[in-house]
Amino acid sequence: MDLYLKHAEPTAEERAAVDAELGVPTTRWAGGDRDRAEESRVSYGGRDARAQRHLLLPILHAVQKRLGWISDGSLNYVARRLTVPPAEVYGVATFYAMLSTQQRPPTVAHVCDDIACRTNGALELIDAFDTTDGEVRDGAMWVRSPCLGLCEHAPAAMFQLADVDGRPRADFATAPVTAAQVGAVLDGGWVVTEPPGSTPQTQAPRAEGLRLLRRIGVVDPDSLDDYRRHGGYTALRRALQLGPAGVLREVTDSKLMGRGGAAFPTGVKWQAVASAPAHPHYLICNADESEPGTFKDRVLMESDPFALVEAMTIAGLATGCERGYLYIRGEYPLATARLTSAIAQASARGLLGEDVMGSGMRFELELRRGAGAYICGEETALMNSIEGYRGEPRNKPPFPTVAGLFGQPTLINNVETLVNVLDVVLTNGPAYAEVGTEKSTGTKLFCLSGHVERPGVYEVPFGTTLREMLDLAGGVKDGRPLQAVLLGGAAGTFIPEEQFDTPLTFEGTREIGASLGSGVILLFDDTVDLLDVLTRMAAFFRDESCGQCVPCRVGTVRQEEALVRLASGSANGSTAADVDLLGELSLVMKDASICGLGQTAPAALQSALALGLVPGVDSGHPGVDTSRTPESSTDEKQERP
Amino acid sequence: MRRNAPVMLGGVRRLLDVDIDGTTHRVPEGSTILDVLRDQDIDTPTLCYLGNLTPVNACRVCMVEVDGSRVLVPSCSRRVEDGMVVKTDTDRVRHSRKMVLELLASSTDMSLAEDAVHRWMDDYQVDVKRYGPPGPPAGAGERDRRQAGHHHVTDGMTAETVAQPTKVDNELYVRDYARCILCYKCVEACGEDAQNTFAIAVAGRGFDATIATEFDVALPDSACVYCGNCIGVCPTGALMPKSEYDMRQAGTWDESRQDQVTTVCTFCGVGCNLELTTQDNRIVRVDSPIDHSVTHGHLCIKGRFGYSHVQPD
CATH class of the missing domain: 1.20.1440.230 (NADH-ubiquinone oxidoreductase 51kDa subunit, iron-sulphur binding domain)
Structure with missing residues (x-):
């Protein structure tokens, strides 16, 4: 298609930001110098040029990083390089909270004021700032942010740092954070905080029977060798022995259910993709963990990144995917860095790439960063985001197993679901299914935060009750009376005390009209409004x-x-x-x-x-909608954000 | 699938049994539920659907109940399946339709919407008063500058709207986004479904989403080619020829004095049908019939706007 670009030419710096990602343009079509002799014989553009659209979000990230915002000159240049109409580039750029199409200072602090941080002093923190939300001072500003997934150490802040004078600066998130620390970063400084561990069960005395968390606190997340010393890549070796059909059988026998919120049987999904006639197949790991109060996937990715890389390789092998995408939320800089390093190390050692472990199987893994959009945790929105479109969900059917990423059969699983596969393969399906209950097999990670004595990620077998979970985490902080418990995150439900003995399983929570969602258990004491x-x-x-x-x-x-x-x-x-x-x-x-x-x-x-938790409204008010929330039902393959 | 398309003999299509409100119908495979409802003269409200565009099912007003589905289903895009049981007049369906119309009417100026929309709003007893009086309009360009993921919390005593000044930046058509229900039709007509110009796209997010050129530049600075196909598909009068807009502003637009005349465009050899709206023997607006086999309702700048030579000022 012909592009009509407004007369805003990119500056040298704007060009450099894009060229650093895409290389120097070789044709006039893509914004390079004119070569009349060449152009008289060859035409450019067309399908090849348009096929690069999936690079749009990574490039917008690069421009945002370099300039601190997406200027009209750089937007036009991105449009030209990728053959995407500028209006559509603008539509994508304005979709994400971490991208700005208006000039913004190079230092932006995203200060969480969401529900978990709010119960731990976020509002007092914000009150202590001497600037207001969005007020620019000395090349810096702060804005309120939705949940940053650091709830166990609340209050949290994430610092988005653009280059200054050509000097690259890495984004970072930290918690617990003080107003003085945020102020220090806004003044051009730096803070180093070493938060306490995120998994109380791995601190001495270490809990027995940990599966998903077993390497956490033990393994060095930056070292492939250390991962292998702790049993890493034995599951992939076993999977290669079993072959695709063998792995599918074990996963099906394990009765593993998706942990992303919709609780769809993983084996059924894998079978559907593996047997889909159209090729290529794609694998996606949904690591866009954004549900307020959820941080389990972040902890897994930060502390044991190779486990996810290995699990994705197994999933790719079993379902015939030669390419996998790991879509991680933009607000997770540490997990992004660890996974980038893990993928690079695994590729260098032949554990990813053309010939995985010498098996002749090919599997390539690419990490994609989100840019601040909860909706991109919805599976089809995530696919649109990878493809370079606005992260708007698609209508289903067709389901991703039939027509997903780039219109091809796609397997999309949550981080926790995938990491479970390592155990399924290492033992075997039936042995895995012995833990937990009949319909909810294995262990589950729960994210305890809010007014709880020992917040963090806890791993327990399915069937553990809410009361037992609260006891495990030491009960309400400072022994105060409990006002309410939110199960499943912002998209979840409040649970009354008389239901605290309900087993936390997919079927148990469904019976009381609730859902496990992403495993959030948020406590509010009697002081909370x-x-x-x-x-x-x-x-x-x-x-x-x-x-x-x-x-x-x-x-x-x-x-x-x-x-x-x-x-x-x-x-x-x-x-x-x-x-x-x-x-x-x-x-x-x-x-x-x-x-x-x-x-x-x-x-x-x-x-x-x-439940009558809202002051002034009786629990029996007739207008309240008590019909079942239509999520987590297994009649439609729908993963919730 | 296009209704009223020219009769082409395609492959043989299987007939499926579909139960609509208790009556079984034999319908060709590949039909949408809406196709069946329209064939059966079951009045079904639609806003973002148009026969010449790909359904985006964004407005959610054509929802029906389908047995086995836990949520309602958009009839405009769901294809029928053998044995499907569809209900179009249950409490859930009526409630959803009413609420969708009410939510739109409480946030958007629907006064120039198609007659059918007003009829549906009456049928479903839309009451916008319960959301409170409309909030203050936004300043020029203010809605276009909002950052995704951030908004100012109001006191709740007024209902937030999309009201804002009309964008008048060229002599051919105006954009009054206070009337925009974000049905995506203009974006589709500008892009893949008709013109392939891609001058406008949806920008921003959530309630602050807008239809915009890049950086909200004026249309003459954008890729717009003034085919006006966006005007042709707009269901609420948000997009309007400047001729009509000026007359409405001046209070001289008078439908009782208007006639529709069908003719053929004289500019090139394609033979597009034109539907001229005339008032006092002057052309005030040009459209093309959506069921015309050549245009499917779409025109080019000459056909839609090139008529001043027949009526010099």
Whole structure:
């Protein structure tokens, strides 16, 4: 297609930022110098040029990093290099919270004020700053951020640092953070914090029977040799002996269920991709962990990155994928660095690439960074994001196993699901299934945060009750009375005390109308203003809605407005009318939204209303939507963000 | 699939049994549920659907209940399957349709929407008052500058809207995004489904998403070729020829004095049908019939805007 580019030419620096990713342009078409002799005989552009669109997000990241924002000159140059219309590049660039199309200072602190950090002093932290949200001072600013996945050490901040005077600076996230530390970074300084471990069970005395966490705190996450010393790559060796059919059989026999929130049987999904007639097949690891209160995948990736690389290699082998993408959220700089290093080391040693472990099998793994969009955790939105489009979910069917990434059969699994496969292969399917319950096999990672004595990631066999989990984590912080427990994250539900003995399994939680979601257990003590928490969740969904479908795009706005009214006690008409309205909004969002984001956006609020947790609203209010939240059902292969 | 397309003899299509509201129909494989509903004259509201565009199923107003599906299904894009049981008039369906129309009406100026939209809003008893009075309009370009993932929390006493000043930056058409329901039709018509110009795209995120050129530059600085196919597909009057806009501003637009005249474009040999709207014997707007086999409703700049030579000022 012909591109019409506004007369904004890229500066040398803007060109350099893009060329560093794509190489120097060789044709006039792609923005290079004109070679009249050559151009009289050859034409460029067309399909080859357009096939590079999937590089759009990585290049926008590079420009943002180099310049601190995406200027019109650089945007035009990106459009020319990739043959993507500038309006579409702009549409993609404005979709992500970490990219800016307006000039921004090189130092931006993203300070989390989401539900877990809010219970641990985030608001006091923000009050202590001497600038306001978005105010630029001396080349720096801070903005409020949704959950950064560092909830166990809350409050958290992530620093997005662009180059200054050509000097590259690495992004970093840290927690717990103080106002003085944030101020120091904004002033051009640096902070080094060494947070306590994220997995209390791996500290002395070390818990027995850990599977997913067994290497954490023991293995050096930067060393392939150390990983192998601790049993690494024995699972891949065994998988190569078993062959694809053998691995599929073990995974199916293990009855492993997806851990991303939708609880779809992993074996069924793998079989579907393996037997799909169209080729090539693609593998995606969904590491866009953004559900408020969730940090288990981050801990796995930071502390044991090779395990994920090995597990993805096995998944690729079993399902006939020669190419895998690891899509990690943009707010996880440490995990990104560790995984990048792990992939490079594994490739250098022949554990990835043309000939994996000398087996003749080919598997290449590429890491892709998100750029601040919760919605990209929805599987089809994630695929659009990789392909270089806006991260808007697709309508299903067709499901990814039939037509996913680049329209090809695609296996997409969550980090925790994949890491489980190592154990499935090492033992065998039936042995794996002996742990846990009949329908929920194996162990599960739970993320405990909020007002809890020992926050962190805990690994327990399925069937452990919520009460046992709370005991394991030492109960409520400082022994205060418990006000509420949120299970499953912002898209989850509140659990009343009389249901604390429900086993935490897929079937057990489904029976009480809840869901495990991503394994979030967030505690709120009696000092918490729950309406404030609910309003923050509503604001989160309004911010993170992609805007594609009406029930979610407008519904999340109306839900937030009604909640603000409830919180301020100034109802529009009467409180009862506002509660009725929230119930009606809930029904349409659940029933008519395209994806899981809109479908679960009202879930936590409605469960809080039903339980009488909202001051001024009786638990038996007739307008509350008590119908089941339509997620985690296995009749549709849908992974929730 | 295109309705009213020219009759081409394709491959033989299997007939499937589909149950609609208790009656079984034999329909060709590959039809969408909406095709069947329209064939059966079951009134189904649609906003983002148009026969000459690929369904994006973004508006969620054509939802129906399908047995076995845990959520409602967009009838415009879901293809029928053998034995499918569809219900179009349940409480869930009615509630969702009503709420979608209500959410749109509470945030967008729907006054110039197609007549059918107003009929559906009456049928489903849309009540926008319960969301509170509309919030203040945004300043020029303000909505285009919002950063994804950030918004200012209001006091909830007014309902936030997309109201903003009309963008008038050329002599051929105007963009009044206070009327935009983000149905994606104009983006499709500008891009893959008709013109392949890609001058506009959806930008921003969530409620702050907009239809925009790159950096919100004025249309003359964008890739726009002024085919006006976006105007032809806009269901709410957000996109409008400047001639119509000026008359509406001046209060001289009067549909009771207007006639529709069908003719053939004289500029080239393609033979596009034109549907002229005339008032007081002057052309005030040009469209093309969506069911015309040559244009499918789309035109070029000459056909849509090149008529001043027949009526010099």
